[in-house]
Amino acid sequence: MTSCRIVLADDHALFREGLKMVLAQRPECTIAGEASDGFELLTLLKHGAPPDLVILDISMPRLRGIEAIREIRDINANIKILILTMHRDEHLLCEAFVAGADGYLLKENVTKELFGAMDAVLRGDSHISSLMDQQLKDSWVKLFREQRVMMPGDKLSVREKEVLKLVAEGASNKQIADSLFISVRTVDHHRAKIMEKLNLKSAAELIRYAITKGFVE
Numbered sequence: 001m002t003s004c005r006i007v008l009a010d011d012h013a014l015f016r017e018g019l020k021m022v023l024a025q026r027p028e029c030t031i032a033g034e035a036s037d038g039f040e041l042l043t044l045l046k047h048g049a050p051p052d053l054v055i056l057d058i059s060m061p062r063l064r065g066i067e068a069i070r071e072i073r074d075i076n077a078n079i080k081i082l083i084l085t086m087h088r089d090e091h092l093l094c095e096a097f098v099a100g101a102d103g104y105l106l107k108e109n110v111t112k113e114l115f116g117a118m119d120a121v122l123r124g125d126s127h128i129s130s131l132m133d134q135q136l137k138d139s140w141v142k143l144f145r146e147q148r149v150m151m152p153g154d155k156l157s158v159r160e161k162e163v164l165k166l167v168a169e170g171a172s173n174k175q176i177a178d179s180l181f182i183s184v185r186t187v188d189h190h191r192a193k194i195m196e197k198l199n200l201k202s203a204a205e206l207i208r209y210a211i212t213k214g215f216v217e
Contacts (some may be wrong), residue, residue, distance in 0.1 A: 004122065005032040005049070009041040009056035009068070010084070015107075019055070019084075022114060038063025039179075042071050050076045053122060058085045058092060058214050061169065062179060066092070066214075067161050069099040080121045084110065088132060092214050103127035155197045161215070163190040167203075168210030 006029055008016050016034055023029045032051045035041035037060045045054075054072060058065040069081055082103040083096050093104050102121035105113055106129040113129060120127040156164065159180070166176045173187045180187075200206050210216050 003028045004053060005030050005051040007033045007051045007054045009035040011036045011060045037061040038068040041068055045075050050079060053080045055082045055084050058083060058087055063162060064165055064215050066095050066099050067158050069101050070158060073100045082117055082121050087214050105129045106131050160190050160194050163187060164194050164210055165215045168207050168216045
């Protein structure tokens with residue numbers, strides 16, 4: 001691997017510290033920045049020198065990793081993106097690749113596969129954790145990228161997913177409006193559209209959906 005600038009995005013500071021200790025084994029790797037949530041990550045990328053690689057979790061506060069991937073692609077399409085997550089879930093893996101991820105690695109296998117995954121995505125290949133079905137790498141990834149398969153979660157717009165996550169985290173409409181720089185009335189509109197699109201009847205159903213889809217842990 002040639003010199004590589006890396007940005008880490010994970011809401012657990014202790015995990016980021018552990019990851020930096022692992023990455024320290026590769027002197028050519030430089031930690032160019034850290035973020036504890038999706039919005040912080042996007043701010044870092046918009047105002048700093050572009051990294052070669054972003055390593056991010058799916059379940060982060062305020063903005064989920066899946067939505068952050070799409071935003072990263074808009075900021076700089078050349079940045080490689082490696083998901084590092086606890087979720088061994090095929091639907092989330094599919095969402096990640098459809099959004100534009102280059103690799104999907106499980107945290108439980110990070111010490112064995114991290115450098116191999118990094119090398120793969122940096123040279124333009126994909127990587128899927130060996131703990132998940134190998135057939136996904138052989139056939140599904142190609143299908144996702146060529147045909148842009150739509151997953152059920154794609155019924156929601158990026159903004160609706162941001163609102164859904166904040167609702168599931170217990171934020172009030174006023175807090176959501178302040179976080180997203182929109183009006184409370186707009187938040188009400190987004191909540192209504194989310195319930196309608198997902199055919200949900202109560203706040204409890206909405207929270208169960210958010211947990212199932214990895215918006216919150």
